[in-house]
Amino acid sequence: PPPRPEMKEKNPWHRPVTIIITVIGVIAIVTLVTVLVIQNRTIAQKYKYGIVLDAGSSHTSLYIYQWPAEKDNNTGRVEQKHHCQVAGKGISSYTATPYKAGESLISCLKEAKENIPQKMHPETPLYLGATAGMRLLKLENSSASDEVFKAVEKTLRGFPFSYQGARLLAGQEEGAFGWVTVNYLDDRLTQGLETTGALDLGGASTQISFVSDEYNGSESPDNAVSFRLYGYDYTLYTHSFLCYGKDQALRLALAHQTKVNSGPTAIMDPCFHKGYNETKHYAAVYDSPCVSDQKPQIVSETFIHLGGGNFTQCQEVIKSVFNFTSCRYSRCSFNGIFQPPLQGQFGAFSAYFFVMNFLNLTDTSVPLKTVMQKLSDYCATPWTQIKKEHDIPLKYLAEYCFSGTYILTLMMEGYNFTSETYSSIKYIQKIKNSDAGWTLGYMLNLTNMIPAEAPDSPPLTYTSYVSVVTVMAILLFVIFILILYSLWPKCNTEPKII
Numbered sequence: 001p002p003p004r005p006e007m008k009e010k011n012p013w014h015r016p017v018t019i020i021i022t023v024i025g026v027i028a029i030v031t032l033v034t035v036l037v038i039q040n041r042t043i044a045q046k047y048k049y050g051i052v053l054d055a056g057s058s059h060t061s062l063y064i065y066q067w068p069a070e071k072d073n074n075t076g077r078v079e080q081k082h083h084c085q086v087a088g089k090g091i092s093s094y095t096a097t098p099y100k101a102g103e104s105l106i107s108c109l110k111e112a113k114e115n116i117p118q119k120m121h122p123e124t125p126l127y128l129g130a131t132a133g134m135r136l137l138k139l140e141n142s143s144a145s146d147e148v149f150k151a152v153e154k155t156l157r158g159f160p161f162s163y164q165g166a167r168l169l170a171g172q173e174e175g176a177f178g179w180v181t182v183n184y185l186d187d188r189l190t191q192g193l194e195t196t197g198a199l200d201l202g203g204a205s206t207q208i209s210f211v212s213d214e215y216n217g218s219e220s221p222d223n224a225v226s227f228r229l230y231g232y233d234y235t236l237y238t239h240s241f242l243c244y245g246k247d248q249a250l251r252l253a254l255a256h257q258t259k260v261n262s263g264p265t266a267i268m269d270p271c272f273h274k275g276y277n278e279t280k281h282y283a284a285v286y287d288s289p290c291v292s293d294q295k296p297q298i299v300s301e302t303f304i305h306l307g308g309g310n311f312t313q314c315q316e317v318i319k320s321v322f323n324f325t326s327c328r329y330s331r332c333s334f335n336g337i338f339q340p341p342l343q344g345q346f347g348a349f350s351a352y353f354f355v356m357n358f359l360n361l362t363d364t365s366v367p368l369k370t371v372m373q374k375l376s377d378y379c380a381t382p383w384t385q386i387k388k389e390h391d392i393p394l395k396y397l398a399e400y401c402f403s404g405t406y407i408l409t410l411m412m413e414g415y416n417f418t419s420e421t422y423s424s425i426k427y428i429q430k431i432k433n434s435d436a437g438w439t440l441g442y443m444l445n446l447t448n449m450i451p452a453e454a455p456d457s458p459p460l461t462y463t464s465y466v467s468v469v470t471v472m473a474i475l476l477f478v479i480f481i482l483i484l485y486s487l488w489p490k491c492n493t494e495p496k497i498i
């Protein structure tokens with residue numbers, strides 16, 4: 001017999017009502033997910049701001065930081081939004097006309113006004129921290145340093161931000177905040193990871209800060225800074241060497257060469273290129289508390305600064321500005337300052353980076369011997385050739401052989417890095433677009449943005465949160481359809497028997 005023609009069942013999915021349900025369901029899912037995503041985004045786009053001025057010995061820099069408004073107390077979200085370099089010298093150079101120290105900051109502060117939405121100005125904290133240049137001025141002439149602070153304060157108060165003070169940072173603070181900055185930007189603090197040490201080289205001082213298992217602050221407690229950050233305890237070793245920034249170290253080296261030659265009219269300096277020949281004033285060398293006590297009975301007012309271009313001899317001159325003889329602790333770096341054994345990785349920033357970057361020597365995977373050979377070749381290059389090859393102000397150009405040699409000598413002889421541990425140093429300028437330096441750490445501390453205890457974090461990341469919501473919405477819709485389908489009148493799917 002011919003096969004029975006199949007009963008054509010009416011497919012419920014073809015009914016207009018099913019189509020309408022499906023369309024509504026899809027619209028509902030899309031709307032739900034969109035609202036969830038947008039709702040979250042709108043909040044995240046609102047920012048808060050903070051301004052820190054770094055009044056260094058050679059120049060002042062202004063940094064604007066920003067962070068998502070609702071995440072004040074959350075982790076690792078503060079970033080550098082803007083950097084402005086103040087024209088002219090550091091504020092400590094304006095002793096004769098202190099008001100000009102204040103005026104020098106105006107153009108960068110105006111830039112800050114343009115870079116921060118106007119309605120946020122009154123709630124944007126503004127800090128100024130001064131470092132070694134002002135430390136030296138205070139030693140030399142404390143009323144002059146007060147005048148400079150008054151002048152900068154007057155300028156800062158004239159802007160619509162929330163002025164939080166202009167003050168002198170202690171060396172320990174400068175070192176510790178530099179360490180906080182580096183480890184915060186590397187996201188090491190929130191996770192309690194092994195921290196990175198910080199090496200900071202300025203014009204007038206230099207800082208070394210690191211955590212060592214062999215240091216708990218009992219030996220030489222002045223070098224200890226203790227923190228509790230995100231639920232982890234740290235005892236940091238830190239020291240700031242006043243007068244061992246690269247500009248003051250150059251004076252120390254010149255003073256040493258003057259002393260051994262008892263105030264000569266010419267100095268043959270191995271740290272400058274052959275053919276370098278400049279007449280300089282002794283007064284300009286000794287015009288700093290770092291060297292003023294070494295001033296010999298000089299007959300001449302000026303001297304001729306000549307270049308010898310010899311790396312090895314330059315190293316010897318530089319070694320002579322460190323004192324390695326006295327140490328009343330179990331171990332010392334130099335000048336009788338305690339230092340525990342070096343540990344872990346180090347980030348070297350500020351002038352460490354500027355100098356080594358100029359010399360093309362930032363790659364520390366290159367053996368130290370090769371680095372030294374390259375620097376030696378650079379120092380031996382005649383001044384006429386150096387001038388031909390580089391287009392930067394001659395005053396700065398002339399000093400790179402000295403600065404490079406100073407950096408290596410400070411690290412190897414001063415801090416006791418070895419050819420093996422040299423590769424644990426990374427020369428860095430920025431981490432994730434924010435400059436390495438003390439300013440960010442300083443602001444994070446003063447705004448209480450690093451909590452002592454780990455904050456409660458949402459159990460899901462933003463992406464997982466959106467995915468889970470989407471999948472759940474689809475799942476619920478499918479279940480709804482299946483329930484609807486099973487409840488559909490059976491008569492629709494079976495042949496009708498009359």
Ligand SMILES: O=c1ccn([C@@H]2O[C@H](COP(=O)(O)OP(=O)(O)O)[C@@H](O)[C@H]2O)c(=O)[nH]1
Pocket residue numbers: 055056057058059090131132133201202203204205245246247350351354355
């Ligand atoms: O682009 C730059 C900026 C700075 N420097 C040098 O880096 C040092 C930074 O000194 P700063 O004014 O920060 O001094 P501090 O107050 O920290 O001693 C000085 O020797 C500057 O000449 C440099 O070589 N290149």
